[in-house]
Amino acid sequence: MVLLAAATAFSACKVTERSGTKNYIYVQKKGRENKQWKLVWQDDFNEKSLDTSKWTRIPPGGSAWDAHMSSNDACYRLDNGLLYLRGIINPDTSVDKRPYLTGGIWTKGKFAFQYGRIEIRAKLECAGGAWPAMWMLAEQNKYGKYPRNGEIDIMEHLNRDSIIYQTTHSYYTLDLKQTEHPPHFGTAKLNPLEFNTFGISWYPDKIVFQLNGKDTFTYPRVTGVDPSQWPYDQPFYILIDQQLGGSWVGKINPADLPVQMIVDWVKVYQ
Template sequence: MKQFKNLLFISLILLCWLLASCKTSKTPSGWTLAWEENFNQKKDFDLKVWSKIPRGKSDWNNYMTDFDSCYSMRKGKLVLRGIANHTQRNDTAPYLTGGVYTKGKKAFDSGRIEICAKLNAAKGAWPAIWMLPEKAAWPSGGEIDIMERLNYDSIAYQTVHSHYTYTLGIKDNPPSHSTGVIHPERYNVFAVEMSPDSLSFYVNDVHTFTYPRIQTKEEGQFPFNQPFYLLIDMQLGGSWVGAVEPEDLPVEMEVDWVRFYQRKSTK
């Protein structure tokens, strides 16, 4: 009986560890780690790499704020929150959300980027991890959606947008989107591999789809061979995710780490 209790105790400890962080993953075969962010700062994220996303007029950024309550560093995690606005009287937005990006500070090109995050759920919650080009306009410059989750879904959406898919509406030749199963109560690893002729997407090391460069007479099919910056945001509401349930708030997105790999030299 004592041996059983000890085994049960160890199992509970391991379960708590799994729920509290990402498992340590090995460097993917054929890749070498070029850069990583572990969010081990105690008070604030690294301002040399990250900035708070300013408010805009789109669904994805219309509640963005620099209000401290939407950001925190907790036990080696970056925490981004979506909250009801009860205190900022000079701000007419009903909700406030936190998001960060590397725009103008760090860009990624021709490599594999991985993000480990836990996506806590709420009705109207729309956490996203995605990429935009440093020097091109949307949609002609492209958009890489590494992860989007809606409400209480047990899947994540992964999508590419461009002039070809958005303006011309050609979304299935080749397929420009897919989904991957996530662990709703645990941390998940979302990844995209960027190469000159394709984008390959993964959820927890399971390949979901590849978007290739193809030969076509139409313009703007593959604008992804250029530097992109990373965005991580905890947005609320919008035409896609639907209405927010205030009683479900606050809601958090917890980011454990970001890693960028490059191909090993074959020389």
Template sequence: MLKHLFFLSFFFFISCAPKQTDGWKLVWEDDFNQAGGPDTATWSKIPRWHPDWAKYMSDNEACYDMADGNLILRGLVNPDRSSDTATYITGGVYTKFKRPFHGGRLEIKAKLEGATGAWPAIWLKPFEEEKYPWPSGGEIDIMERLSYDSIAYQTVHSNYTHHLNLKKDPPQGSTAPIDPDNYNVYAVEMYPDSLVFFINNIRNFAYPRIETDKEGQFPFDRPYYLLIDMQLGGVWVGGVDSLDLPVEMKVDWVRYYRKD
């Protein structure tokens, strides 16, 4: 009996202890198991805006769902253009003004449906965005996928890469294979002198701070907010095939770690 109680106590301790991976200690997570939609203390719906990625963003409930422990973001043909004239509507959430991430390791487990013109993305923008407008504050793209691709893109943007067009010294991004029919885990580790990107725990590439007299090469040592969105269409991904819609992006969890 004592041995049995000890085992149960030990199991309870292990199951309740903070999750750790390779020296990282889990300090925050959202597994999307709560009822009533995403936690509004952390997440807000992304509003429509003029860039390609945001031109179909909508607060329409048809673009959002919570099911089986997943946050579901949809892109679909607009079912009612009498009040909203957009051809398509898409769902996206962000932690802007609510939850910053500075340093540490950020992981997102997601499953991406394919569609012609689908452009799901998981990325980071400066928490003090008004103080550091794009691209001066930097952009960290943890995952972008185009249409039916079996690869994902991981990229950084800054004044150095965009305005000065210095994209190869050091390389600003890379691609890596994904399982297009299942969940994949996308991650970035943020250090004062580098960003390191992973897909399914396999290191994809790193973007280091280098010695240079050029402006804005590494603006990434600052707080960022997280965006997760099911985008449609644009110059990069191309046109949308409405016959492929609706398309879904399922997010199983988001986890943020710090060094133990």
């Protein structure tokens, strides 16, 4: 096991440059984009509790996606190598007056990467108002306030849909309304009640979205347009969360709760 760990560390050093506090930012070395991927970071959720060296429970916020985020233990469970992120009816509104609570984790301040491939194997449960998401935000403030640093949505699922959405957001798409030059999102069909592998392959000139190892949608870097079209030249951190409600997904049906996203593993290659 010691030799295996040493070999893994050595191979990681060959493909990535690490920086930041405790070397948590992984930047793929130049020229690696056309070579074979090597595993540089992963979590199989095999421990009895969440690995806090890698993840933090997402705190509540003022946006639709994090309006119900909570650190309440009822929203989290680790069992037999699976992480359960739950959307529930709040069991005690005397402490927290919000009617619903949701679980989510992020690697902010603990792991971020620039270029490479991420894959997340998970199963999505369905419910009215359910909005499970896997996505990425910039770790460093290179270009200014959101949305100037961009957003990469590996997967978003709504209600009981048989499709997922895979999207990029930026100042270029949101403020300049350049959503078709190039198209900034795609959809892919799936059975949400089965385990699926969601991912992207991220290059200096394109982001290739994937489902179960197959390419589904590509967002390219375009020349001759506003530079805000490509803020994806910096490290991003990972978010995985079981969201509820909001104007896009619609009203929450309490009769459908609890609802869960069940995560098997997360792997990052460079």
